[in-house]
Structure formats: C-alpha cells, structure tokens
Amino acid sequence: xxxxxxxxKEIALSNILPSEPLLLMGAGPVPIPHAxxxxxxVVINHLGDTMDQVIxxxxxxxxxxxxxxSDKIIGVAGPASxxxxxxxxxxxxxxxxxxxxxxxxxxxxxxxxxxxxGADVDYLSTxxxxxxxxxxxxxxxxxxxxxxxxxxxxxTMVQGETSCxxxxxxxxxxxxxxxxxxxxxxxxxxxxxSTMPLKxxxxxxxxxxxxxQKGLSSIPGVSVLAFSETAWNIVETRDNQCPHWCLDATxxxxxxxxxxxHYTAPVPGVLALxxxxxxxCTETLEKRxxxxxxxxxxxxxxxxxxxxxxxxxxxxxxxxxVAIHLPEGADxxxxxxxxxxxxxxxxxxxxxxxxxxxxxxxEQCRSHNLFKVLYALGMSFKKNGFEVDIxxxxxxxxxxxxxxxxxxxx
Numbered sequence: 001x002x003x004x005x006x007x008x009k010e011i012a013l014s015n016i017l018p019s020e021p022l023l024l025m026g027a028g029p030v031p032i033p034h035a036x037x038x039x040x041x042v043v044i045n046h047l048g049d050t051m052d053q054v055i056x057x058x059x060x061x062x063x064x065x066x067x068x069x070s071d072k073i074i075g076v077a078g079p080a081s082x083x084x085x086x087x088x089x090x091x092x093x094x095x096x097x098x099x100x101x102x103x104x105x106x107x108x109x110x111x112x113x114x115x116x117x118g119a120d121v122d123y124l125s126t127x128x129x130x131x132x133x134x135x136x137x138x139x140x141x142x143x144x145x146x147x148x149x150x151x152x153x154x155x156t157m158v159q160g161e162t163s164c165x166x167x168x169x170x171x172x173x174x175x176x177x178x179x180x181x182x183x184x185x186x187x188x189x190x191x192x193x194s195t196m197p198l199k200x201x202x203x204x205x206x207x208x209x210x211x212x213q214k215g216l217s218s219i220p221g222v223s224v225l226a227f228s229e230t231a232w233n234i235v236e237t238r239d240n241q242c243p244h245w246c247l248d249a250t251x252x253x254x255x256x257x258x259x260x261x262h263y264t265a266p267v268p269g270v271l272a273l274x275x276x277x278x279x280x281c282t283e284t285l286e287k288r289x290x291x292x293x294x295x296x297x298x299x300x301x302x303x304x305x306x307x308x309x310x311x312x313x314x315x316x317x318x319x320x321x322v323a324i325h326l327p328e329g330a331d332x333x334x335x336x337x338x339x340x341x342x343x344x345x346x347x348x349x350x351x352x353x354x355x356x357x358x359x360x361x362x363e364q365c366r367s368h369n370l371f372k373v374l375y376a377l378g379m380s381f382k383k384n385g386f387e388v389d390i391x392x393x394x395x396x397x398x399x400x401x402x403x404x405x406x407x408x409x410x
Contacts (some may be wrong), residue, residue: 080211
C-alpha cells in the first residue's frame with residue numbers, strides 16, 4: 001500500500017452549497033445586502049492610508065448606531081461572543097464582583113466568561129422552569145433588592161435574549177439603578193442594535209457589544225463594542241494584565257485608535273461592516289426601527305392567525321427574534337428540515353426549549369421574505385400532520401403590511 005496521501009476529489013464548494021441559496025430567516029446570521037457582499041470580497045493593506053480612512057468612518061458611523069459620543073469603539077476579529085469576552089476580561093479580574101442578570105443562554109454567557117477569569121459572580125436568574133414556559137420577566141424590584149444586598153463592580157444584561165425571544169424592556173431602569181450603586185453596566189445588544197432603540201450615553205451604559213451577523217446585516221466573524229469614558233479609564237488604569245492578548249482592549253486600541261499594528265485585521269470583514277453601517281446611516285435609525293417593528297408585528301399577526309401560539313407574552317416579546325411554541329408532538333427538526341428541502345428557507349431551533357425561532361433583523365425584514373417564510377412554515381406544519389390555516393395567516397400578514405408597504409421597499 002502506498003504511503004502517499006492523494007488529494008481528495010470533488011472539493012469545490014459547488015458540490016456542497018445548494019443550487020439556490022437558502023433564505024436565512026433564523027436567529028442569525030441573516031441575509032446581507034449586495035453592497036456588503038461586494039465589500040466582503042475586497043482585500044487591502046490593513047495598515048495603509050485607505051484602511052485608516054475606513055476605520056475612522058466605521059467608528060464615526062458606529063457612534064451613530066450606538067448613540068454615543070465616545071470614540072473608544074473597537075472591532076474584534078471574532079464573533080459577538082469574542083466582543084463579550086473583551087468586555088468582561090478588560091474590566092473584571094479576581095476580587096471584582098459582577099451581577100449577571102440572566103434571561104437565557106446568551107445572558108448567562110457573560111457569567112461563564114466572568115467565572116473563567118476568577119471574578120466573583122452572582123446571578124439574578126429568570127430561567128424557564130421547563131421547556132414549555134418562557135422565563136418570568138425580570139423586575140426592577142428584584143434588581144434593587146440584589147443591588148442593595150451586595151456592592152457590585154459590574155452588572156451585565158442583554159437587551160434581547162435570542163435564545164427564548166424575550167425583551168428586556170426595563171434595561172434603562174436597571175442601568176440607572178446599577179449606576180446609582182456605582183457599578184459599570186455591560187449590555188449585549190447583539191440582536192437589537194439598529195433593530196430597536198438603544199441609547200448608550202443617555203441610558204448610562206458603559207460597554208455595549210454587538211455582532212455583525214444580526215441587526216447590522218453584515219457578515220459573521222467581525223464584532224464591535226463601545227466603551228464609555230468611565231469604563232475606558234478602568235481599562236487603562238488596571239494594575240494587572242489582561243489575560244487575553246488578542247482581546248486586550250489597550251492593545252486593540254493601538255489599531256482602532258492610532259492605526260498601529262495589533263494583529264492583521266479582518267480586512268474584508270471591516271469593509272463589509274463599513275457598508276452595513278453606511279446603509280444604516282442612509283436609512284436612519286428612526287426609519288429602521290419602524291421598519292423592524294412593523295415587519296415583526298405583521299409576521300406575529302400572521303403566525304397567530306395561522307393558528308400558532310407565540311412563546312412569550314406580547315409585553316415581554318422580543319421583536320428581533322420571534323419564538324413560536326411547538327404544538328404537542330411536533331418535531332422541530334422535521335419541520336425545519338422540510339422548510340429547507342422544499343422551500344429553501346431556514347429558521348432556527350432552540351436551546352432546550354420547545355420552540356422554533358424566526359429572525360426579524362436587518363434584511364430579514366423585507367415583505368417578500370415575510371411571505372416566503374410564513375408560507376413555508378405553514379406548509380411544513382401541514383406536511384408534518386398539523387392543521388394550520390395558511391390562507392388566514394397570509395391574509396393577516398398582508399393586511400398588516402399593506403398600510404406601510406413603503407417601509408419594505410428595497
């Protein structure tokens with residue numbers, strides 16, 4: 001037998017990818033505009049004059065998206081979880097205390113990261129008791145009680161918990177209470193930045209984290225976070241070393257603040273992020289918020305008219321990711337697989353909950369995408385033996401969209 005290793009056959013992407021691209025209507029990543037895709041195919045010198053101009057514009061447009069005047073805006077060559085880790089590891093270390101407001105998988109991730117670096121971690125949990133019920137909503141009274149009992153250095157939370165479709169509607173109130181007790185406030189706005197109002201400066205937020213692949217409608221693998229001056233002062237004056245070299249914010253600031261070498265930047269991803277932010281600025285946040293809300297509410301009306309039950313009550317429901325309760329006996333994988341195979345539409349399952357999830361972020365919020373995902377979902381339920389009224393659902397979607405169709409023109 002020869003010891004020579006031969007090249008594998010049929011390794012072209014065309015042998016793997018579907019002939020028609022999937023319509024990504026899950027909890028992320030999301031479809032990207034043509035301008036973003038085009039920018040993602042360009043490579044330039046990451047330390048050249050052109051890149052300097054790109055970085056300055058990315059920071060300027062990010063200030064608008066985050067609604068902050070702080071220029072301490074840093075991009076990360078990694079997913080939003082890497083940006084979360086940069087936030088945690090630069091302001092926490094052994095001896096520091098952090099309160100994690102837990103609403104599900106992603107809010108809990110802050111705690112896992114804080115524990116890993118030796119911080120003293122407490123949780124205020126609202127996790128589901130079982131797979132069939134959403135977690136109870138966090139209340140300000142619970143937060144006040146916790147903050148009155150212990151002095152925390154940091155409080156973390158999400159604006160929207162994508163794992164279960166819950167919206168943290170009292171985020172500004174929690175932030176104000178945390179600031180009154182002298183704590184820094186870190187917020188995960190991964191699925192919500194540019195899909196709903198977030199006012200970093202006005203709400204007193206110290207670090208806000210987002211990813212490219214959700215509300216911004218950019219590519220996965222490049223994320224952004226913004227530091228307040230208060231948070232940045234802690235980053236700069238800490239007397240112990242950040243445990244992560246790549247995620248050391250002071251090292252990253254050499255590139256993002258002074259255009260000096262840190263590591264080779266993800267150039268195509270930064271260019272894609274530039275175009276995504278440019279499109280947000282062109283549309284304006286006000287119009288973008290309205291488009292997202294109208295789109296999600298119309299989809300929710302269609303789902304309910306079809307005969308399906310939404311997982312979270314309306315007052316706590318996240319519009320960016322809509323969670324749908326699965327009827328008894330329904331197989332999440334079978335329903336989702338049929339949507340892919342028959343209609344080339346992909347939605348998301350869940351993290352141990354009896355739900356499926358449809359994303360309503362960025363380019364997902366276009367009328368043609370809404371009609372396609374709702375029809376595909378209805379047909380899949382029928383195929384799997386569940387009686388739903390597709391016609392009634394589509395009619396409800398149309399009724400809720402027709403008054404505001406101008407918001408959905410590409």
